[in-house]
Amino acid sequence: MTNQRLGFHDRQRPRPMNIRDRKTDGRRDVLLNDTLDFTTESTEGWEIPSVDLFGVSMIVPLLNHHMKSLGASPTTAGIIGSCYGILQLFSSSIVGSWSDIVGHRYALITCILISALGYGLLGLSINIYIYAIARIPVGIFKHSLSISKAFLSDLVSEKERPHVMGRFNSASSMGFILGPVVGGYLTELQGGFYITSVLCTCIFIVNAGLVWMMPQTTDTANIVSPSRHGNLPDNLTSN
Numbered sequence: 001m002t003n004q005r006l007g008f009h010d011r012q013r014p015r016p017m018n019i020r021d022r023k024t025d026g027r028r029d030v031l032l033n034d035t036l037d038f039t040t041e042s043t044e045g046w047e048i049p050s051v052d053l054f055g056v057s058m059i060v061p062l063l064n065h066h067m068k069s070l071g072a073s074p075t076t077a078g079i080i081g082s083c084y085g086i087l088q089l090f091s092s093s094i095v096g097s098w099s100d101i102v103g104h105r106y107a108l109i110t111c112i113l114i115s116a117l118g119y120g121l122l123g124l125s126i127n128i129y130i131y132a133i134a135r136i137p138v139g140i141f142k143h144s145l146s147i148s149k150a151f152l153s154d155l156v157s158e159k160e161r162p163h164v165m166g167r168f169n170s171a172s173s174m175g176f177i178l179g180p181v182v183g184g185y186l187t188e189l190q191g192g193f194y195i196t197s198v199l200c201t202c203i204f205i206v207n208a209g210l211v212w213m214m215p216q217t218t219d220t221a222n223i224v225s226p227s228r229h230g231n232l233p234d235n236l237t238s239n
Contacts, residue, residue: 048152048207048214049172052145052207053175055204059119059193062187062193062196064077065187109212113208121133123198
C-alpha cells in the first residue's frame with residue numbers, strides 16, 4: 001500500500017489551467033484563425049495603378065501642346081506646371097493624414113473622382129484661365145498611387161506584401177507605356193484633346209468603381225502570430 005501510495009503521489013499531474021491561461025489560449029486561437037483567414041484571402045488590386053497611369057499618361061504628354069493652342073507662352077506654361085507641383089508638395093501630407101483618418105478605401109475613391117473632374121475640365125478649357133483652374137483639383141487630390149499602395153498593404157499580409165508591391169509597380173509601368181500611344185492617336189482626330197480628356201475622365205470613374213468593389217481594409221497591426229512571437233502580450237490577456 002505504501003509503494004502504491006508513493007507511486008500515486010509521485011505521478012505527475014497536469015497543472016490545472018487558470019483563468020489567465022484560458023484567456024491566453026482562447027485569444028491565441030482567435031488570432032491564429034484570423035491570421036490564417038487573412039493570409040489565405042486572395043486580393044487582386046494591381047489593376048488600380050495600371051488603369052490610373054493609363055488614363056494619366058494619355059493626357060499628360062498633350063498638355064503643353066494644348067496650352068500652346070490656347071495662346072499661352074512658354075513662361076506661362078512653365079508657371080502653371082510649377083503651380084501644379086507646389087500643390088502636390090503641400091497637399092501630399094495633408095491628404096495622407098486625412099486618408100489615415102477616413103480610411104484608405106474611401107480616400108482613394110474620393111481622390112480618383114475629384115481627379116476625374118479635373119481632367120474633365122481640361123477638355124472644356126477654352127482659354128488658359130479655365131485650364132489653370134482645372135489643374136487645381138488634380139494638383140490637390142492626385143495622390144491615388146501613394147494611397148493605392150497603402151490600401152493594398154492593408155489588404156495583404158506582411159509576407160505577401162513584397163509580391164503585391166512588385167505587381168503594383170509592373171502594372172503601373174504597363175499603364176504608363178500604353179497611355180501615350182492611345183492619347184497620341186486620339187489627338188490626331190478632330191477634337192482629339194477633348195476626346196482624350198473625356199476618355200481619361202471615364203477611365204478614372206471606372207477605376208473608382210474597381211476600388212469600390214475591393215474588400216474592406218483589414219487592420220494588420222493587431223495580428224500576432226503565436227509561432228513567431230511566442231506568448232501573447234499581457235494587454236491581450238488582461239481583458
